[in-house]
Amino acid sequence: MAKKEVIDEVTMKRALTRITYEIIERNYEIDQLVLVGIKTRGIYIARRIAQRLQQLENVEVPVGALDITLYRDDQKNQTGQAELHDSSIPESLEGKEVIVVDDVLYTGRTIRAALDAIMDFGRPQKIALAVLIDRGHRELPIRADFVGKNIPTSSAEEIVVEMLETDGADRVLINKKGEA
Numbered sequence: 001m002a003k004k005e006v007i008d009e010v011t012m013k014r015a016l017t018r019i020t021y022e023i024i025e026r027n028y029e030i031d032q033l034v035l036v037g038i039k040t041r042g043i044y045i046a047r048r049i050a051q052r053l054q055q056l057e058n059v060e061v062p063v064g065a066l067d068i069t070l071y072r073d074d075q076k077n078q079t080g081q082a083e084l085h086d087s088s089i090p091e092s093l094e095g096k097e098v099i100v101v102d103d104v105l106y107t108g109r110t111i112r113a114a115l116d117a118i119m120d121f122g123r124p125q126k127i128a129l130a131v132l133i134d135r136g137h138r139e140l141p142i143r144a145d146f147v148g149k150n151i152p153t154s155s156a157e158e159i160v161v162e163m164l165e166t167d168g169a170d171r172v173l174i175n176k177k178g179e180a
């Protein structure tokens, strides 16, 4: 199966704008809000949501970045210390209202690990989750509060998120695992 585009630039933009409106409607204490993006593309998505919050509400929401590869509990990323880099949280998360942001939600293991990692930066008042794509197949009791698009997949497929900042274009593709 060839790669198939399931989200184009315009649809991605709309999805992120909608998520931003949903965040606004949720009545967060804006001055307590911190977005925490999960590397790599979750950070870009978090920055884009922060930009829209600035445009729509004239608020500056801090964006942190989390590299959680060391914390994962499956063997996929247990390659040791070399992966502990780039986590940067702008301030203590103690008492904050945190929204974790990632590109794809799949088994939920990355998010479980992210929750662990966040606790090292203080105890937030609450934590929510925003993802661009929810592709199903959860292995843990984790769900997203804000979803750009639900894309049902088989486990033989993969979702490939491309973003301007790192891939030269904004789009989402579905691909048969192992195919280029």
Ligand SMILES: O=P(O)(O)OC[C@H]1O[C@H](OP(=O)(O)OP(=O)(O)O)[C@H](O)[C@@H]1O
Residues within 6 Å of the ligand: 038, 039, 040, 041, 102, 103, 104, 105, 106, 107, 108, 109, 110, 111
């Ligand atoms: O719900 P899960 O099963 O944990 O899967 C979701 C995670 O998988 C991907 O990261 P990946 O580890 O593939 O790294 P990448 O983002 O650098 O491609 C994706 O960016 C999510 O962070």
Ligand SMILES: O=c1cc[nH]c(=O)[nH]1
Residues within 6 Å of the ligand: 104, 106, 135, 157, 158, 159, 160, 161
């Ligand atoms: O299909 C998938 C699964 C996890 N993470 C991705 O980026 N794509």
